[in-house]
Amino acid sequence: MASSGNLGNTSEETFDMLCSACKEQNINKEAEKYCVDCRDYYCSECLKLHSSLPALKGHKLLGKEAGQSRQLPMVPTERCERHDFKTVDMFCQNHDQIGCGTCIAVDHRTCQDVFYIPEFLKSRANVIPEFLQRMKNIENKFKEFLKTFSDEIDDLKANKQREIETINTFAKKLEEKIKEAQRDAISKVEERYDKLMMKINRDIDNIKREQETFETTKGFIESTVGNNSQAFVAMKLNGNKIATTEAASDGIAKIKLGRRVHFTLDPKFDEISKERMCFGYVNIIPYSFEYKGTVDIKLNSDTNSCDIYGSCVLPDGSILFADRNNENLKLIDGVALTVIDHHDLKTMPWDVCCLDDKEVGVSLDNKKKVKIFNVDQKLFYKYELSFSFSCRGISYCDNILYISDWESIYMCSLDGSILKTFASNFTPSSIYNIFVSKQCNSIFVSSEFGGKALCLSSQGNISQIISNEIIWPRGFATAYDGKVFAGGFLSDNVILLNEKGEFENVVIRKGLSRPQALCFNCHNGCLYVPSINTDSVQIFELE
Template structure:
């Protein structure tokens, strides 16, 4: 095969000048270290002192194509990661737009008809910022796609050149490859330091008193978080301080709480599902209960929107999902979905509910329509316990209590990996942070461990029994307070780990 000629597509790709696409690369300007066509030389390198024909100067010069091939693949992987995060950023803008729009509507309900003009102004500002953000993100995606396409072609060309005695083309491939790598590295360097943008709405609490002194309902804020932090799911969390908070309701001292589910909702408020007291509680910033509603909690809780959560529930042998909304600082029960199986773990991603039955994982729509049974293990016991979904939705993490395991599934339910560790005994709660960091509760080992995004290796032990853990069953992160909150089996106190 080494004696076969290059295909026309490879030859055209390697020889074509990136600037003057109708011309072929024939020379090298050593003053600028650039491959040139005749038009490049005429327009940009006329005064350069060292412009050499490739065929004359580099006929016998060796080129390390394997090293080039490896470098191209490394850069291509980085571009793929950036591409995924940019796609996720677009989705994040849309989700936050919807959530902020709901907040705007809630503020609007408190005001009279005179707010119509203010609402229009505010929504226009929101729309303009969304359009601006999406335009920039789409531009980044297009540039990323172009670089990936060029690197793919270059990779194919290098593979075809390997083993062939074609020094001219090898040299061109090498120089062109280094140029493409330099472009890609510059693009990656520029984009990784950019921020991942979302939208938020800060309502003006004095607007009712000074209604006609303001032009908008509130301020649209672009929340910014560095991609170096947001995009590193394998960054190990380091605990700086550990605190305990008693979240028991006064006059209810006879019953010990069992915090089997925790999630963060709008304005970074914390909502906990108490399986012992059979209620869902809203906590303030000091971890005190400020509102609650009675629910026959059977398992976990997850956020649906900026003001709504869903909790698995059971009434006798009737199983389902109870939706609860936050309105004016109060928890209100909403609609309920009846399901035909036991409901334990629950997670929400991109308009889909992931529900476990202790032996299977199901995917539902928000209206309760069964879309697919993703995974099942009927070997007995709690083999499919709690679940969590990665920020991009490509991985689903499930705990196997019986086998002390964490399972990682693809979005279609294919088993990708199985993780075990001596510090993970009777795995229960599992949580994925906004950055993609995976946290798992070891109930019997009294541990919270962090696992890599692939679900294959332990990155660290976040907390142990010496930190106050005693039967951890649920875990959740709060990026607003840089903390990890842990619920425990029949414990009124929760553990807050500051990271």
């Protein structure tokens, strides 16, 4: 639409488009050009000034009709960083780079596919829409991410509430059990109290009856005192009654008083009350570990590099390592992570396992023995069991020792009696070590010389073969919820198995080198992973 020229003191001539600079000064002047960069219209006079300024000389000038119709030609307006007065209007397809004409002449003079951008886009109309769609897709992804993470927060909050409810439910059950035990204990106190009170009341009633009889007899005799003959007769007639009453008083005098009801706390609950109670352990599912460092286990007296063949975590959180190269046991403080005691075995140990009541068992394959130690901040040798077979892998569950030689697994009592033997037909090569799950439902077996990990039933039958995610397993460790960690000596990883031996996931794959004899400390959520011939043990903590 044409613009009227009635502006200020200017002429009343009508023009299609006014000069923007003149219009600011209330001057009615027809525009000649449109500047794409300034987004303004200029008359011939203002255009001269515009073109004379160095900073504006490189601007794109078009006919005023282009600006008026708002359908500007597809020309770049971006200034070149290297050549200030040039616009970025060239594209080198060979290097996928844009630049001004000078950039192209200097840096891409030998390139074959160089285009003027407006001409390039004429034949490729889909470039901009595709890029816009790409940005739209990214935008949608971020929206989806925000929604997903927002939903994750909601799920995590709900998960937290469920776990707290689980704890509260258990606490209520425990509280009810305590209240029930309290009621039972009070009832027993009341019962014993009632029995004592009943006996005392019977004694009191008996005393009152004897006293009443005595008083009656006494009164009768005293009433005859004025007549000695009659008094003598009364005395003789009632002598037996007085004797009986006198004997009764002697008997009453012998009744022992001072009996009191006393409640004695069950020693098990006495121990619980002295310790900090722990309902259970909090862990993140699925298992995810973070490397936390190492613990140095080499002793000054060690003559060789450490080679840990067996390890176990004791109930107090301390850790025991069996060092085959140095023929000793090393006890590690679970908090300070320092060696607090050691025991020289004078022979090479193969494996260790925790027993009940702060005891551990150590298998000595060359001696065909298992040595039993008591552990209480120090190692105290107790006794040993001798066998006819080489004692390699060792595990313990429900008062039974599970010991393996090269080919078989033996179930033994703590006095060394063999209760049952599993034949060697479940493994084609020698057994390296064994592990029995807490519920005694499964026996995990690792085979030497590149063999596989096996999961056996309690009857010794193969229920699962684990081979895809682990190569040459050396060592198992108990995890939470009856699950089992297995270390792959040649696959340099630690995997998680359920109690049936089914693979669940890889928990550690990076940062390991020939792991063996790993153990998990449920007290602090740390996995300890020794490697072959190293003096330190790697520590990984649950994230």
